[in-house]
Amino acid sequence: KAGVTQTPRYLIKTRGQQVTLSCSPISGHRSVSWYQQTPGQGLQFLFEYFSETQRNKGNFPGRFSGRQFSNSRSEMNVSTLELGDSALYLCASSLATGTGSYEQYFGPGTRLTVT
Amino acid sequence: AQSVTQLGSHVSVSEGALVLLRCNYSSSVPPYLFWYVQYPNQGLQLLLKYTTGATLVKGINGFEAEFKKSETSFHLTKPSAHMSDAAEYFCAVSEYSGNTPLVFGKGTRLSVIA
Numbered sequence: 705k706a707g708v709t710q711t712p713r714y715l716i717k718t719r720g721q722q723v724t725l726s727c728s729p730i731s732g733h734r735s736v737s738w739y740q741q742t743p744g745q746g747l748q749f750l751f752e753y754f755s756e757t758q759r760n761k762g763n764f765p766g767r768f769s770g771r772q773f774s775n776s777r778s779e780m781n782v783s784t785l786e787l788g789d790s791a792l793y794l795c796a797s798s799l800a801t802g803t804g805s806y807e808q809y810f811g812p813g814t815r816l817t818v819t
Numbered sequence: 820a821q822s823v824t825q826l827g828s829h830v831s832v833s834e835g836a837l838v839l840l841r842c843n844y845s846s847s848v849p850p851y852l853f854w855y856v857q858y859p860n861q862g863l864q865l866l867l868k869y870t871t872g873a874t875l876v877k878g879i880n881g882f883e884a885e886f887k888k889s890e891t892s893f894h895l896t897k898p899s900a901h902m903s904d905a906a907e908y909f910c911a912v913s914e915y916s917g918n919t920p921l922v923f924g925k926g927t928r929l930s931v932i933a
Contacts, residue, residue, distance in 0.1 A: 708862070737920060747909065747923040760920050794862055796921075808921060810855075810862035 708811035722783040729797030736778040741792040821846045825924035838897040842910030852893040853911040905931045
């Protein structure tokens with residue numbers, strides 16, 4: 705079974721631009737979560753989507769948004785990029801059936817550099 | 820609110836020596852606990868998890884962790900370190916009662932010396 709895939713793997717953008725990152729979960733997984741990883745703040749939760757609905761949201765400004773499609777693929781968008789948005793963005797998928805098992809599988813991440 | 824504290828941002832051990840990475844958590848409800856490993860330029864790989872039942876959890880690559888509720892700890896151990904164990908290790912917690920996000924510790928970088 706294929707793992708979580710993220711595209712692109714590397715991205716360089718300029719301040720003020722916007723960016724869209726893509727994530728394809730493991731087949732059959734309906735939950736997709738996004739995390740930001742930086743040296744200073746570590747791993748921080750952005751949001752989670754389940755069956756095309758945002759189910760949880762972290763403490764990030766409104767410039768960060770996401771969506772999920774009917775095939776469970778997810779995208780996240782960051783508008784008006786700032787230098788501090790430079791980070792590794794990780795996507796994780798999970799069965800998240802609500803029965804209590806919450807094992808998340810992570811993709812390789814997208815390394816975003818804002819100049 | 821949940822939180823995770825990993826003691827020691829960097830741990831260095833000799834090849835063949837015991838690996839001990841410390842994790843303490845704070846949670847107002849019964850937790851799920853996880854250890855993940857991250858190799859350079861890669862995502863996170865699940866090493867092991869604790870949900871309910873046996874408090875000693877065995878994971879991949881010879882790692883294990885013990886859930887101690889009284890100490891609110893979930894330390895990761897491996898009897899004999901291998902060079903390939905050099906990586907960043909993250910402890911994480913989520914609420915047992917539902918599908919809540921993972922809260923991660925700051926991570927511990929493990930170096931293995933030949």
